[in-house]
Amino acid sequence: MLFNSVSFAIFLPIVFFLYWFVTNKNLKIQNALLLFASYFFYACWDWRFMFLLMFSTLLDFFTGLKMQDAQNLKEKKIWFWLSIIINLGFLGVFKYFNFFAASFAEAASSLGWEVSVVVIKVVLPVGISFYTFHGLSYVIDIYNQRIKAERNFVDYAVFVSFFPLLVAGPIERATHLLPQIKKERVFNYTKAVDGMRQILWGLFKKIIIADNCAEIANYIFNNSENLHGSTLVLGALFFAFQIYGDFSGYSDIALGTARLFGIELLKNFSFPYFSRDIAEFWRRWHISLSSWFKDYLYIPLGGSKGGNWMRIKNTFIIFIVSGFWHGANWTFIIWGFLNALFIMPSILLKTNRNNLNIVAMGKWLPSGKELLQMMLTFSLTVFAWIFFRAENVTHAFSYIAGIFSTSLFTVPDFSGFSGGLKAIAVAGFFVFVFLIIEWMGREEQYAIAKIGNGWSRIFRWSFYAFIVFCIGMFMQTEESPFIYFQF
Amino acid sequence: MRKFIGNSFLFAVFTVIVYLLLIAAYGVMPKKMYKNINYATGAYGHMFSRMSEVKQTKDVDILFLGSSHSYRGFNPQYFSGYKTFNLGSSAQTPIQTNLLLKRYLHQLNPKTIVYEVYPISLSIDGVESSSDIIANDKNDFLSAEMATKINHITTYNTLLYGFYRDMFSLNKSFMEPKKIGFDTYVPGGYVERTVSFYKPKNNSLQRAYHIQANQLKAFEENMVLIKRSGIQLILVQAPVPSTVYNSYSNNDYYDSLMNSFSVPYYNFNKLLALNDSLHFYDSSHLNQIGVKIFNEKLLEKLQ
Numbered sequence: 001m002l003f004n005s006v007s008f009a010i011f012l013p014i015v016f017f018l019y020w021f022v023t024n025k026n027l028k029i030q031n032a033l034l035l036f037a038s039y040f041f042y043a044c045w046d047w048r049f050m051f052l053l054m055f056s057t058l059l060d061f062f063t064g065l066k067m068q069d070a071q072n073l074k075e076k077k078i079w080f081w082l083s084i085i086i087n088l089g090f091l092g093v094f095k096y097f098n099f100f101a102a103s104f105a106e107a108a109s110s111l112g113w114e115v116s117v118v119v120i121k122v123v124l125p126v127g128i129s130f131y132t133f134h135g136l137s138y139v140i141d142i143y144n145q146r147i148k149a150e151r152n153f154v155d156y157a158v159f160v161s162f163f164p165l166l167v168a169g170p171i172e173r174a175t176h177l178l179p180q181i182k183k184e185r186v187f188n189y190t191k192a193v194d195g196m197r198q199i200l201w202g203l204f205k206k207i208i209i210a211d212n213c214a215e216i217a218n219y220i221f222n223n224s225e226n227l228h229g230s231t232l233v234l235g236a237l238f239f240a241f242q243i244y245g246d247f248s249g250y251s252d253i254a255l256g257t258a259r260l261f262g263i264e265l266l267k268n269f270s271f272p273y274f275s276r277d278i279a280e281f282w283r284r285w286h287i288s289l290s291s292w293f294k295d296y297l298y299i300p301l302g303g304s305k306g307g308n309w310m311r312i313k314n315t316f317i318i319f320i321v322s323g324f325w326h327g328a329n330w331t332f333i334i335w336g337f338l339n340a341l342f343i344m345p346s347i348l349l350k351t352n353r354n355n356l357n358i359v360a361m362g363k364w365l366p367s368g369k370e371l372l373q374m375m376l377t378f379s380l381t382v383f384a385w386i387f388f389r390a391e392n393v394t395h396a397f398s399y400i401a402g403i404f405s406t407s408l409f410t411v412p413d414f415s416g417f418s419g420g421l422k423a424i425a426v427a428g429f430f431v432f433v434f435l436i437i438e439w440m441g442r443e444e445q446y447a448i449a450k451i452g453n454g455w456s457r458i459f460r461w462s463f464y465a466f467i468v469f470c471i472g473m474f475m476q477t478e479e480s481p482f483i484y485f486q487f
Numbered sequence: 488m489r490k491f492i493g494n495s496f497l498f499a500v501f502t503v504i505v506y507l508l509l510i511a512a513y514g515v516m517p518k519k520m521y522k523n524i525n526y527a528t529g530a531y532g533h534m535f536s537r538m539s540e541v542k543q544t545k546d547v548d549i550l551f552l553g554s555s556h557s558y559r560g561f562n563p564q565y566f567s568g569y570k571t572f573n574l575g576s577s578a579q580t581p582i583q584t585n586l587l588l589k590r591y592l593h594q595l596n597p598k599t600i601v602y603e604v605y606p607i608s609l610s611i612d613g614v615e616s617s618s619d620i621i622a623n624d625k626n627d628f629l630s631a632e633m634a635t636k637i638n639h640i641t642t643y644n645t646l647l648y649g650f651y652r653d654m655f656s657l658n659k660s661f662m663e664p665k666k667i668g669f670d671t672y673v674p675g676g677y678v679e680r681t682v683s684f685y686k687p688k689n690n691s692l693q694r695a696y697h698i699q700a701n702q703l704k705a706f707e708e709n710m711v712l713i714k715r716s717g718i719q720l721i722l723v724q725a726p727v728p729s730t731v732y733n734s735y736s737n738n739d740y741y742d743s744l745m746n747s748f749s750v751p752y753y754n755f756n757k758l759l760a761l762n763d764s765l766h767f768y769d770s771s772h773l774n775q776i777g778v779k780i781f782n783e784k785l786l787e788k789l790q
Binding site: 020187189192193196422426461462464465466468469472473474475477 | 488490491494495498501502505506509519521522523524614639640641644
């Protein structure tokens with residue numbers, strides 16, 4: 001069940017109604033409803049993998065309790081490592097086994113040894129990287145005595161599998177979400193309206209920006225060997241907006257949906273394409289993952305305490321691991337490596353925390369310097385996205401070689417593109433409008449949070465209705481899943 | 488909570504009104520500005536003339552149904568002695584045929600139906616043909632039923648715009664020329680194309696028809712509807728160039744599917760030995776020389 005599907009449009013009001021009108025008198029029943037709805041939501045993809053989700057939930061719930069009740073540190077460590085090994089083991093088997101097997105075979109082959117490797121033919125369980133990280137943060141927090149183990153299984157299971165965040169995040173923390181699940185929720189009109197508004201904006205980002213850009217980016221990346229360098233640049237640009245619209249759109253819908261149920265999720269995006277350096281970009285892009293790696297990998301590795309060498313080493317580690325988290329492909333590892341490389345100057349010069357505020361705060365336009373900084377940061381990000389999008393490393397390098405050729409200075413050629421120039425004009429126009437709206441709303445939680453606040457209701461509603469109209473009139477007609485579902 | 492539900496409902500109503508107003512504005516906007524509307528009165532293949540004529544036609548001997556192979560493939564001049572009408576339309580799928588049957592079968596009251604069953608028509612979504620019918624025929628509950636069966640945003644938007652145009656009779660003054668480009672409309676629904684010849688290409692691509700479940704269901708409904716009316720029914724697969732026909736790997740499966748309906752079925756790709764460059768004008772349609780051969784053979788079968 002996709003957020004941008006008719007089935008979700010039916011599912012959500014039903015759960016909302018049952019939640020606030022039928023089960024609202026009893027928190028336990030209300031949470032049980034959320035759990036049932038979340039498992040139903042997940043089972044709509046593949047009910048068989050629901051058992052994996054249940055097993056992972058049970059594992060972390062019981063190991064959490066065992067750690068809490070452990071009589072000594074040794075016993076606590078045993079339960080801790082049991083949970084870590086099994087969690088990462090599942091992730092390793094489902095997500096990385098084939099990659100390691102193939103990489104091993106290739107390495108052996110390059111040394112002249114022919115090795116036949118076993119390959120697992122199984123689809124990646126949707127959301128496995130996300131709910132595994134939920135569980136991991138929970139057991140690590142218990143181990144480090146940041147939180148106490150949860151003794152109510154339903155509450156814990158809702159924390160892991162709450163349907164808005166189940167398949168693509170944000171990656172929540174027990175310290176943030178569990179207290180909300182355990183506390184009685186009271187319906188708040190302002191927050192519910194805000195939630196609806198954020199869902200609408202998320203749908204716009206996904207359906208209009210991401211899907212329309214995807215049509216063009218897919219064509220260009222799939223035919224890159226025959227296209228001019230100038231066209232390839234456009235392909236990378238369209239992909240940059242595709243992935244931003246897709247993933248931040250998903251996050252907006254998730255946050256808005258959760259808000260309808262009186263629950264606040266962690267913010268995942270904060271206008272990353274208006275960043276002035278790469279460090280700022282990573283404070284604004286997939287925030288819940290970046291902060292997860294910071295708290296559970298970077299700091300335990302020593303963070304920046306050991307001087308420059310330690311900072312450099314740990315920065316490379318978290319970026320490469322973060323890349324690998326996205327998928328079992330060398331392209332993601334190189335993407336992570338590149339980002340580490342791009343962030344290095346600010347790490348070495350200790351300027352990585354220079355841009356903590358919002359760009360051009362309180363102003364209409366950025367200064368010339370800020371504009372240049374944003375353009376440079378965006379260019380580096382787009383360059384790295386080429387690796388993220390490419391089928392394999394060879395494809396990425398040939399794509400880049402295609403860009404840096406004499407054909408870079410020719411007119412982009414779309415003669416083989418079935419969507420025609422109209423599709424490019426539509427996508428380009430909406431990206432332009434989108435950037436203006438995002439810029440205007442960059443000081444808020446999401447771009448349209450405050451747009452129209454001072455307007456009369458009819459104008460405000462007309463603005464939202466116009467967004468609905470744009471969705472109906474310019475959506476892609478093929479259903480397209482969210483990119484991050486594959487991770 | 489009451490305020491939230493109430494305002495959500497009001498906003499939904501408001502949005503529908505704004506949506507409808509903006510759809511109505513399609514009529515005064517450049518046609519290509521709206522992506523998910525496809526409303527063209529007088530669409531390709533003289534659909535407007537055909538749908539205007541059918542409203543004045545009653546009690547025919549033979550009714551032809553199907554895709555462009557139907558309205559470009561059954562020339563009434565070769566069926567002299569019979570009163571015929573051709574309700575074919577471009578890329579017509581069983582879902583549109585179902586609508587046309589429900590709308591016109593009783594009035595046309597045919598003795599025989601020749602249903603042209605192009606395999607592709609069961610393998611596509613039917614959006615193109617639904618837009619054709621919405622823009623060139625009246626719109627009613629059956630149109631809405633067709634739209635829900637297709638379940639495509641373009642069909643929904645086009646239908647909403649169609650309702651709006653019908654409401655204000657905006658197509659009343661539309662006149663479709665009898666001759667458009669190479670095509671001439673012949674009363675009775677046929678479209679005659681100036682003779683030209685296909686230049687066959689080497690077609691080494693192997694492909695297969697992928698029958699859509701909703702189209703097959705609609706086709707089965709059509710079979711039941713026609714059989715229940717006691718009308719003689721003949722299923723016909725019109726010929727296509729042999730290079731095109733042979734590029735499909737599951738022709739035998741399709742024949743067995745059509746034969747399973749217990750009505751006469753003729754696959755003219757097998758019954759006729761046509762020449763790709765002599766008897767066709769493109770990769771799908773017969774030219775007038777091919778039509779003559781095809782129709783004479785069909786007439787033999789009918790008699």
